[in-house]
Amino acid sequence: MFQKIFKKHYSKKYAFVMDTICLIIAMELLRFLNGSIIVISSDKDKLIFLFFSLVCITLFRGYSMFLRFTTFIDISKLSLGLILSVAIYSYYIGANTRAHYNYLLLLFYFSLSLLVFYRLIIKILYNKTTKDDMLLSTLLYGAGTNGLRVKRALDDSNSIKVVGFLDDDTTKIGRTIEGLRVQSLNNKLQNINDKGVGVDQIIITTNKLSQKNKNALFNFFKSKKVKIFKVPSIDNLAINKGSINNLTPFKIEDLLKRDQIYIDLDKNKKLYFRKTVLVTGAAGSIGSEIVRQLLNFSPKEIILFDNNENSLFNIKKELESKKSKTNFHYLLKSVTDLNSVEFCFSKFKVDVVFHAAAYKHVYMTENMPQPTILNNILGTKNVIDTAMQKDVSTFVFVSTDKAVNPSNIMGATKRIAEMYVSSLSSENKTKIITTRFGNVLGSNGSVVPIFQSQIAKGGPITVTDPKVTRFFMTITEACQLVLEAGATGNHGEIYVFDMGKPVKIIDLAINMIRLSGLIENQDIEIKFTGLNEGEKLYEELLTNQENLKKSHNKLIFIAEKQKINTKIKSMILQLITDASNTKNTNSLVSSIKNIVPEFKSTNSNYKKLK
Numbered sequence: 001m002f003q004k005i006f007k008k009h010y011s012k013k014y015a016f017v018m019d020t021i022c023l024i025i026a027m028e029l030l031r032f033l034n035g036s037i038i039v040i041s042s043d044k045d046k047l048i049f050l051f052f053s054l055v056c057i058t059l060f061r062g063y064s065m066f067l068r069f070t071t072f073i074d075i076s077k078l079s080l081g082l083i084l085s086v087a088i089y090s091y092y093i094g095a096n097t098r099a100h101y102n103y104l105l106l107l108f109y110f111s112l113s114l115l116v117f118y119r120l121i122i123k124i125l126y127n128k129t130t131k132d133d134m135l136l137s138t139l140l141y142g143a144g145t146n147g148l149r150v151k152r153a154l155d156d157s158n159s160i161k162v163v164g165f166l167d168d169d170t171t172k173i174g175r176t177i178e179g180l181r182v183q184s185l186n187n188k189l190q191n192i193n194d195k196g197v198g199v200d201q202i203i204i205t206t207n208k209l210s211q212k213n214k215n216a217l218f219n220f221f222k223s224k225k226v227k228i229f230k231v232p233s234i235d236n237l238a239i240n241k242g243s244i245n246n247l248t249p250f251k252i253e254d255l256l257k258r259d260q261i262y263i264d265l266d267k268n269k270k271l272y273f274r275k276t277v278l279v280t281g282a283a284g285s286i287g288s289e290i291v292r293q294l295l296n297f298s299p300k301e302i303i304l305f306d307n308n309e310n311s312l313f314n315i316k317k318e319l320e321s322k323k324s325k326t327n328f329h330y331l332l333k334s335v336t337d338l339n340s341v342e343f344c345f346s347k348f349k350v351d352v353v354f355h356a357a358a359y360k361h362v363y364m365t366e367n368m369p370q371p372t373i374l375n376n377i378l379g380t381k382n383v384i385d386t387a388m389q390k391d392v393s394t395f396v397f398v399s400t401d402k403a404v405n406p407s408n409i410m411g412a413t414k415r416i417a418e419m420y421v422s423s424l425s426s427e428n429k430t431k432i433i434t435t436r437f438g439n440v441l442g443s444n445g446s447v448v449p450i451f452q453s454q455i456a457k458g459g460p461i462t463v464t465d466p467k468v469t470r471f472f473m474t475i476t477e478a479c480q481l482v483l484e485a486g487a488t489g490n491h492g493e494i495y496v497f498d499m500g501k502p503v504k505i506i507d508l509a510i511n512m513i514r515l516s517g518l519i520e521n522q523d524i525e526i527k528f529t530g531l532n533e534g535e536k537l538y539e540e541l542l543t544n545q546e547n548l549k550k551s552h553n554k555l556i557f558i559a560e561k562q563k564i565n566t567k568i569k570s571m572i573l574q575l576i577t578d579a580s581n582t583k584n585t586n587s588l589v590s591s592i593k594n595i596v597p598e599f600k601s602t603n604s605n606y607k608k609l610k
Contacts, residue, residue: 015063016054022114023050030103030110045093052088053111057081070119082112135161137199141217142206143167143175143182150205150231151178163199168213185220201227204250211255218255222514230254252441252448252512267487271352271394272297278350279304280335280383281357283311286398286440289479290354291315294326297483301327303348306357307334335379338386345390352486353387355380356398358414365410366533366604369588373579376413381420381576387430394431396486397421399494401438401471407536407602412592419595420572422492423564433489435482436559437497438471447505451512460525461509468531469502469538481556494559502538531603571595 027046057063062077086108095101136159140147143165154160165182167173173184202221209217218228228250277294281287282304288311291302306312312330319328329348333340335357344350358376359365365372380397387395399418402411418434441448447470454461478497485495506526513520520526531537575591589606593599601607 018118019054019057019115020050022118023053023111026107026110026114030106048092049085049089049107052085052092053082056085056088059084070116070123074119075116078115079112082108082115135159136201137161137163139164139166139183139199139202141166141202141204141209143169143172143177144206146231147205148177150203151180166202166217185216199226201229202250203229203231205231215255218250218511218515222511223519225517225519227517228515250515252508252515255511255515268483269297271487272299272483274298274300275351276301276348277303277352277354278344278348279354279356280306280379281355281398282306283308283315284356285475286479286482287354287356288315288318289475290356290482291319293476293479293483295322295324299326301329301348303329303331303344303350305331305333305335305344307332334375335383336374338382341382341386345386345392350387350390350392352394352396353383353392354396354398354482354486355383357383358398358417360400360410362402362408362410362535363532365413366408369409369413369585369592370579370582372409372413373575373588373592376410377417377420377572378576378579380417384421384424384430384432388424388428391429393429394486395433396482396489397432397434398482399434399436401436403436406596406599408533408604409589409592409606412596412599415596415599416572416575416592418494419562419564419568422494422562423569423572431489431491433485433491434494435485435497436494437473437478437481439473440478441472441474447508448512451509455513455516455518455524458524460527461513461520462527462529463506463509464529464531464535465537466504466506466528467537468505468535470505472503472508473497485556496557496559498555498557533604536602568595 024046027049057078058081060077060081062074062081065071065074065077086104090100090104093100095104138154138160140150140162142150144167147165147167151162151165154162162180164180165172165177166185167182168184170184172182175182202217204214204217221228230248230250272294277299279287279290279294279302282291282302283306287304287306291304294302304312304315309332312332316328316330331340331344333344335341335355357379359372384395384397397417400411400414402408403415403418404411406412406415418436421432421434424432439446451461481495481497489495509526510520513524513526516524518524571591572595575588575595578591579588586606586609589601590609593609601609
């Protein structure tokens, strides 16, 4: 019945009629309760007071609102209208005694109470009868100022109903905010959810939630098909009436990234401010993020060097939309072409180099050693040799944990590139730094985009082996630490990033399925396919010859520099020459294994080679 009543909006005359009835009831109620002094007794007096009240409320735009959407502002308009009408009526009757004033004060109180009361009843009935069954029951994580603002922004949502708050602050738990209880992640909440009265989604309203609490929140709800979102800016949420389309889904990166990374801003700014910076592989996932973060330190120029046409175009369009004083230069060239590299250094007075250009896809490089050697080793040699000739102040080489005790061609070539960089003279003016870290979430070819695509298609998700583990870091975190290493490092060091605890790929797959509001092997199948060529069960961050020592940053460690003798350097140069002359694959791989004795091919045809 109520749904039919609220199906359409009604004209102002209904409010006039309802207000007239309420004002008459207020006058009659006051006559019944206070019979000694009757200021309004005759029908004429009642009509005059009614006239004054309705006209004054109209003057204050009290009838421009929708009854079902009554707010505090609307109540204020009613109050002002009634105050004015009572004042005019008191002048009309010549009120001059305390009894008159007490009566008029009670008349204002009873009138306002009834006018507000029926409006609130209409608002409550509207919310109860037209929305409850359609809305997504939502808990807000964060019972602070932001949580309250989000709650109010969502009050008129067409898709969301806020049913309570969550918080980890024990001083807030058990209290209420605008009638909604603040709860903790405990058995009581678990029982409510199990009874079917629970929630459809969680919205995180604070940016200060620790990684520990993020994981606790996810683990608590992951078996319930409860989706988790992060709130956008409060202003955007309010403008869009709390539309669910404006909420940011909670991603796997939110579970795996660490608490805020603190870097030495002064040293970073000193190195990069008003400098010319070259980034190779600048259109890739790591290179492009390095470019974005460099903008925080206002370099004079950034040279984006990459051989991928489409990706370079995309980052160009992105940077054009930013209002930056930095000048950008785009070079569609390959690091394997020495002439192109030398042209770049001759055209620009480069101060800092970030060498991120590399082939990194394990499967593709395993089947094509020759171009991988040229890109990963020759490309590195071309860039660093030219940088040293031009007395560039700082050279940062971006390596990988797959270079440690490598099991595939990609890792082995990156290890050889590390060795070549380490072999260069420490007497040169160029400060040379190598950074080494594990898998980067969301990078091109990484497991996360693959899983996302498989989930979007309805599965199955393919995992090579249930025992496979990997270190993970977000792109933002990795590039922050790369810039930090460049700004604070000394010559010849290998900076190893603290990657946290290794993550099982099967757990990663399950968590991504749960974050999508689905259940593994029920909604999305998980299939095991066996290890790929060159893949091993786990990754390492240190070789057997390296030891770690602490740096100024608790997330960065320094590996002891390994001495590379002239014989090894000659073997590296010969390998490059052989690859340039397209020598046969087995011969190239054998040469790689001679240079890197710890290179043990895994699940590969190269296992037989020594």
